[in-house]
Amino acid sequence: MTSVIDLQEVSWRRQQKTILSDINWHVEKGEHWAVLGLNGSGKTSLLNIVTGYSWPTAGHVRVLDQPFGKIDIRTLRKSIGWVSSSLEARIKETEIAEDIVVSGKYASIGLAFEQPAKADYARASYIMGQLQCSHLTGRTYQTCSQGERQKLLIARGLMASPDLLLLDESTSGLDFIAREELLATVQELTKQDDAPTIIFVTHHIEEVLPTFSRTLLLSEGSVFAQGKSREILTGDNLTRFYGMPVNVEWHRERPWVMLQD
Numbered sequence: 535m536t537s538v539i540d541l542q543e544v545s546w547r548r549q550q551k552t553i554l555s556d557i558n559w560h561v562e563k564g565e566h567w568a569v570l571g572l573n574g575s576g577k578t579s580l581l582n583i584v585t586g587y588s589w590p591t592a593g594h595v596r597v598l599d600q601p602f603g604k605i606d607i608r609t610l611r612k613s614i615g616w617v618s619s620s621l622e623a624r625i626k627e628t629e630i631a632e633d634i635v636v637s638g639k640y641a642s643i644g645l646a647f648e649q650p651a652k653a654d655y656a657r658a659s660y661i662m663g664q665l666q667c668s669h670l671t672g673r674t675y676q677t678c679s680q681g682e683r684q685k686l687l688i689a690r691g692l693m694a695s696p697d698l699l700l701l702d703e704s705t706s707g708l709d710f711i712a713r714e715e716l717l718a719t720v721q722e723l724t725k726q727d728d729a730p731t732i733i734f735v736t737h738h739i740e741e742v743l744p745t746f747s748r749t750l751l752l753s754e755g756s757v758f759a760q761g762k763s764r765e766i767l768t769g770d771n772l773t774r775f776y777g778m779p780v781n782v783e784w785h786r787e788r789p790w791v792m793l794q795d
């Protein structure tokens with residue numbers, strides 16, 4: 535499998551409104567992408583198409599080399615981890631950290647109907663170690679900070695060894711230090727041999743980590759630009775993208791955007 539996501543001329547309409555328009559997007563194995571766009575530009579709608587929760591009005595979708603329309607999407611979803619604010623909201627406050635991680639094996643919320651084995655907890659413990667959140671073992675969700683919760687949810691997303699991991703605004707609500715810690719964890723994660731392809735959705739240019747060699751800029755439901763992050767995230771491109779004069783400076787291999795004087 536070399537093609538992870540392949541969207542061809544995908545459009546999605548709802549209530550007489552075109553929300554995604556003519557999207558062509560190809561993600562290869564070994565690439566990690568950042569997806570950037572303003573509020574309402576269609577980022578979450580795009581992820582809904584990739585996970586088969588929304589069906590395109592036009593166009594063709596293949597994910598992990600599986601053509602939609604000819605496959606069982608529920609089976610495919612077992613190979614996709616998805617961390618989003620809607621998942622976060624569904625986790626019970628009383629849930630224990632390692633149970634949250636283990637539940638990722640079943641794509642369930644809670645473990646009321648599941649019977650995890652010792653090996654599942656061993657794997658959860660290993661992943662929590664990878665994400666530097668082993669110290670949360672035994673803690674309830676309600677006692678975890680926002681940054682710790684995000685790490686647990688990413689660990690949960692990794693539990694089923696997905697080929698594709700979608701991180702939708704994982705840094706929202708984090709302070710400067712917690713955000714940098716989480717970003718460092720994501721950067722490290724992509725260095726692992728068995729790392730899934732990561733699609734990292736964000737509003738913030740400076741979160742385009744060195745590992746995100748490719749970037750997709752979405753604007754009003756259309757692809758504004760896509761390709762190598764270094765070529766896409768230029769002052770000229772972003773000035774047109776935001777409709778506001780900005781400069782971009784690369785620092786520690788990350789782009790930082792500033793308003794022009």
Ligand SMILES: Nc1ncnc2c1ncn2[C@@H]1O[C@H](COP(=O)(O)OP(=O)(O)OP(=O)(O)O)[C@@H](O)[C@H]1O
Nearest residue numbers: 548549551553571572573574575576577578579580
């Ligand atoms: N099911 C739906 N029916 C009607 N409109 C929808 C539906 N889902 C999304 N939209 C609209 O599509 C547009 C794109 O929404 P989407 O949530 O994909 O944007 P986004 O880029 O993820 O936004 P944000 O950054 O604010 O989370 C918005 O105008 C939204 O109101």
